[in-house]
Amino acid sequence: MMISLQLASLLTAGSLMVIGAVAVIFIDNLIKKVIALSFIADGVNLFLVTLGYRPGGIVYIYLPGMSGTWFAQNASYPLPFALVLTSIVIGASTLAVMLGIIIILYHKHGTISASKVLEE
Template sequence: MIIDSQLMSFFTAGSLIVIGIFAALFLDNLIKKIIGLAFLADGVNLFIITMGYKAGGIVYILLPNMTISNFAQNASYPLPFALVLTNIVIGASTLAVMLGLIIVLNKKHGSISASKILGDKGEKIE
């Protein structure tokens, strides 16, 4: 069951990535594009978290009554979680900048349509 939940998590991450890329490339509404990009970033984050999961693992804190060997054998790998935490901060910052730019462009063009603002001639899906 544990393996299944990890597989499901990978599947969810993959789905988020694919949906995110589709939305970013093909949706005309800039806010929807950005939601798609957030999906993409979250999908990658979920992929990393899932990768760092260790079945039956313990939290990576060396407690006083724990031997180093026991800790080294059972502790989860902390690196993926540290990476995700950093990436969440980066994602939030870029999201804020993108939304800020859209606010300015909405005031200028009176629209949040990518085809109007950015001159995209691509397929228009609402």
């Protein structure tokens, strides 16, 4: 039995979110926690892209000579793709800020262990 691309993408997105959540909860290393948060964000982005995908759909560019009704029925939904692009930009800047805070915490406490940083 062959699963569809959309179902495989949904399963992958769910797996990324679950792996990221488990890692955030159970791993003590701050850098690994940041990577786990990145996994969650990537899972959400994949989920949004999968929602906007229409099997057999066309790219949402209206070309000359296309029928308006045919285009509306066959074009994929563009809003999730725009949201994902925005999320990627925000995620990259947030990742840089989190890593900068970890560097400051390392210089102050001498460790990147979350439990040892929270003890002090």
